[in-house]
Amino acid sequence: MHKIFSFGFWNSIARLILRNRIIIIVLIAIATFLLSTQWKNMRFSYTEANLMPDDHPVNVSYNDFLDKFGEEGNLILLGVQDSALFTPEKFKAWNELTKKLTSYPEVDHIISPASLKELKKFEDPQRFEMVPVLESKDPDSTQLKEFENKLFTELPFYENLVYSSHSNTIQSAIYLNKDLVNTKARKIFVLEELDPLIEEFEEDQGIDVRVSGMPYIRTLNAQNIVDEIGLFILAALIVTSIIFFFFFRSIRATLISMFTVCIGVMWAFGVIGLLHYEITILTALIPPLIIVIGIPNCIFLINKYQQEIQKHGNQAKSLQRVITKVGNATLMTNLTTASGFATFILTDSQLLREFGVVASINIIAIFILSLLIIPVIYSYLRPPKDRHLKHLTKRWIGGFTNWTENMVRNHRIAIYISSIVLLIASIIGIYTIKISGSILEDMPKNTTFFKDVKFFESEFDGVMPLEILIDTKRPQGVMKLSTLKRMDELEQFIQDIPELSKPLSVNRLAKYSKQAYYNGNPKYYQLPSSQERNFIMPYAKSLSSSDGLMQSYVDSTGQFARITTFMKDVGTEKMEEIENDLLPQIKKIFPEDRYNVSLTGKALLFQKGTNYLVRNLIISLGLAIFLIAILMAWMFRSFRMIIISLVPNLLPLLVTAGVMGYIGVPIKPSTILVFSIAFGISVDDTIHFLAKYRQELKANDWKIKRSVYAALRETGVSMFYTSIVLFFGFSVFMISSFGGTVALGGLVSATLLFAMLANLLLLPSLLLSLERSIANKEVLKEPAMKIIETDEDENDFRTEDEKN
Template sequence: MSKIFSFGFWNSIARVILRNRLTIIAIIIGITIFLASQWQNMRFSYTEANLLPDDDKFNMVYNDFLDKFGEEGNLIVIAVNDSTLFTPEKFTAWNTLTKKLSSYSEVDHVISLGNLKKLQKFNKPKRFEMVPLINEKKWDSAQVAAYQDELFNKLPFYENLVYSSNSNTVQTALYINEDIVNSKERKTFVIEELKPLIEKFEKDNNINVYVSGMPYIRTLNSQNIIDEIGLFIGGALLVTSLIFFFFFRSFRATLISMITVLIGVMWAFGVIGLLHYEITVLTALIPPLIIVIGIPNCIFLINKYQQEIKNHGNQAKSLQRVISKVGNATLLTNVTTASGFATFILTDSKLLKEFGIVASINIIAIFILSLVIIPVIYSYMRLPKDKHLKHLNKKWIGGFVDWIENMVRHRRITIYISSVILLALSIIGIYSIKISGSLLEDMPQNAGFFKDIEFFEEEFNGVMPLEILIDTKRPKGALKLSTLKKMESLETAITEVPELSAPLSVVRLAKYSKQAYYNGNPKYYQLPTSQEQNFIAPYLKGISSEGGNLLNSYVDSTGRYARMTTFMKDIGTDEMERIEENLWPQINKIFPPERFEISMTGKALIFQKGTTYLVKNLVVSLSLAIVLIAMLMAWMFRSFRMILISLIPNLLPLLVTAGMMGFLGVPIKPSTILVFSIAFGISVDDTIHFLAKYRQELKANDWKIKRSVYAALKETGVSMFYTSIVLFFGFSVFMISSFGGTVALGGLVSATLLFAMLSNLLLLPSLLLSLEKSIANKETLKEPAMQIIPDEEEDDINITDK
């Protein structure tokens, strides 16, 4: 493997690239066209991110629940809190809206004011039937008032299902067809049919309508992701190009860099399509990431080219040195960056695994593109003019490097004390970090649909279903009176939890059957006694298909399994764990485990469990990244002491960032989990550049430590500053996102990389100087396994296309 990193190898690579320019251009065009053809396979995710492995017990319980009761996240709710709704004109308009919604093939069924049914008793023969609560007619004020009175005062069955117990809010429940709830057709229905219909109703009737439910939230959220991909790419290109131009003051260099990273973006989309992966909130970040990571490659290569031109003015020799001298170091830095992302491949989470695969592949791809495109394009251009080289002598950059050198030379104690203080504060902050498993926390909080979520949380205690599956372990066990009483006790316990809504279950239907038996008297809305159950049983046998469907919603066909649905507010993992901790003893007391098997599930709970799972894997993936990069450093420098010294300035920024998260109240969640592996993989690049130059200077300066450290600092300080600034502002682009998690990711990675730059420029050389006697000798720093920065020898290459 060391042969790959040898100077002779890179000279051969330079020769191949520069003598086969047209062939290489044709290959890049061909690959780009092929990958562009794969864009058609890209598809956007229409389901929540499942962060758990397929064989996880919570996933298995959830899938078992879906097998028995079907899709649980197919409910859209449409609500109105306006007293004028119960006037003849607006009441009629609301019922017309219900009929229109019912007519769509995407809608399975609708429960609304206009089509409510009540359970009615008939004696010849004995039976219950679901009969319409209202008939088609022209309404007057008295009739509407009578309907309102009956709904709110005589039909407790519909409480928190059609009307709120907290106010006069009424809602329509729209059940989306299960076949399209996780498909593109759902998006088409919500965006092109439902939203325009609701907006027209609001405008025509001057009533504010609130819309929510998981299919609706997921659709608008995924649309925001789609909209932001273009925003991120445009923002990353604009910011990096402006910074690049500010540094180089060259339109030509800026344009070449933009062409390079744009091809990289096209390849990134192509790889996603080729692998048939979905565009998720994570994979949507990869194209702008490629821009942000690709620009530093361009900086290193173009900066080296211009330095060579300034030194001797020979274009062929300059291009050859760009490849042979910078190629080694740039490859290594890209490999370490890709390694930070690649550690996600080793997790069992499909979401993170796909992100890690695509990101690591494309980071290596952007390295290859940069190494090939920049020398090839420059080979066809005139030599840079003097004005293009002025940036190499910028005084303010020199002033920055002089300040760094002065700090390292005279203020090392200050650097160490500052580092220790930062470390202590960070440890304090780390203890304040919370874990968030909220499905809604990262969503755009200024969006209209998010404000609607808050309305439903206030009126109905949430929109995210939490399902409780009850296995009675015997056929028809769910319909026994003893089981119903146990379920009623559990419902009471759940209702006492402020974050959860009153549950929906077969208990409601059992209570309603008793009310119907007593001719609709609401005071009899309660579970029947054993004796009453005997009287009611003959009426239940003849229940109509509508009542049967209602029963099947909460009891499976065998009668063994019962379902209890409650809706939860947008709470985090800590709160949910507290609720579970308090509920389970009550559940086990009500339903003895030896006779019943109870499970909690639902999309929101699965997401929270997935977040906890990812946090545990964060330590594993970050540890793998550290070990992997430490092994790479060990192979490079063949020195255990150098590994320790190189890791300290890279781990400190991670701890500082974790401390910041604690103090700023930024929780650990799927989006912020990425920060540490990404930042570590990128920040270690500066360490590699510095130590590689430092070792070269040691050999050149006869192992004189101080001279070598300061020489390496001057040589690498400018490049480290350039690339860190580009990365800082590049990742800051993510802060324009409307997604809280993406904002946090951008801000935290930017801050970490800024700390990492200062740590590598101040703390790393200080450690080298303070520990010079123990590390700076020929025994400790043996001949490295690879020549990261080659010596000044090279073969001249004639640029002639074959």
């Protein structure tokens, strides 16, 4: 009865599709149009992806910092390493450039050499005032030479803020409006205003300008993602269509498949817009992913249609059998693939949840589209000619299946030894894998902005802000000399860490006050003593509103202070070492009963987020394996078959992990995705093989050897076709300029290729070696779902139908 219902269901689906072709075409067109109207809701992220939930302690601490001091990542840096800048013509041009930039609403203020001010002491009344370092608005060569000398020798306050302590590099700091820095206005300003102005300056003055800072990096990085979406889609279409044509030698079949996956891509964009998700480096992968996963669906359906035409030439019967015989198998393989992606939904990471939702929805959508579009289009076309069916009897494909059969028949021991050696080597390699939380590692290495980042790292010791928030637990507690001395002790410790830059804090202003009190003598750039503080305080009272220097590093109550240092892009492991060095020192310098001190900032946020994401991805992989094992148990009703089916799919994952360890590819958000994606796809081959194997067992009176070889010959060709498409399809991602995307493409491709070999060699070998324990009706019970229908099933159904 179950068998009749199973075939009856798919037979009903076949009749529904073939009898309502016009309605289906209209419904697909309407759905495509409605989803296309949602494209306008797609938006690109203007902030770094939040890798952790909002209530995570690290996020809570960071948001507390932002509440007190505002957005920290609002600084764009313009650097020049050219002494020609201090010539009248070029200095004037630079000054005009910075003035023009100041006029934009996106810019809050700019610290630039021409606008620098120095702290000076005045009497009657006693006060400090910030006065221009360069008094002349149109300085000559002599004045500029004096200014350059004074800047580098007498103004330590501006060290690593305006000039580099390593060379004569000068930088201008553009502070963006904190309300606009995380909006579309930032993108427009950077791409349409800032970049053209800098290019014009470089062309006119012959000076190379380096540009960096988190807002600039984020903008160009996001633009690269946008540019690559179109590139990936085009490349995926070209590669898969060439391979498809090579296999089928039919322009018509190729165009139908391309049309199907293009509709799938349009739906993918529509779903992203409908859900109002942002385009991130992960969701940007989904449209080409749909192409790569959709093409195997087309291969299965078109291949079966052509096999049926070759067998009996009846087009109507062929189309019906395409749906009834292949529909169930492709549904289950797409469900397992979607399950692999759907496990990301169960993580606490918003970035992964959105990726999992969109990917799983669209994988099911491309299955539905394939099942509807291909039979409907072929129903309006003439049956394929003999020349279009020649690929079904290609000798080289026969040679491949003969090789696999020979290996399984005569070299099983070699297969087992090879598998064990690979397993041991992989486990050794896994122990050498490192986790990477580097924000720059995946960025395009050949871009100008990446080279500029490295330039600022070498000249100014880093671009990633690391913040230390100090709560003195009492109003005006920051300006107490005891607090300033503690801060200075911590800053001295930070300076000794090579990966961190010279810190910025209110201490700079306190030291500068003493220098100014002693008439600008740079040797007095240090914290005042208790006695000196009494003399300096009458002068310093006027500084509370001077150019916002105090407000940047002390809150309005005087209770909270920040120490800002910039970090080189050192990765997770080194970052953890630095954190482990800093935290004990902080506790030692700032007693916990008098101070609350916390580490935060973009650098720490990204490192913690990476570790959090990797843990979530490992959990999601475990869930994917468990979920697919449950599906296999439901389909085959056999615990032993679950174990046998998981072995050839887990081994390729372990081999890939081992290879990553040997070649030095770290575990990071982009590469950890490899395992869930590859496992969800590779298990499809296992389902096809085992379904065919069980079918052959019944047909061959439970003779296991005959059944294994028959299943191998039958499924080997389709496994080979789909694996080659997937291999080259995922290889498309290797043209990316992002290192993580390149690694993702290469690793998934290699894993799927190895998974094909494991399913064609190791899986049948295990079945043959364990034949006594599995080749019986008790172990291989009637499955909960018929995966592959047979002609016998069809006849049974028709007989029953006739009886009714």
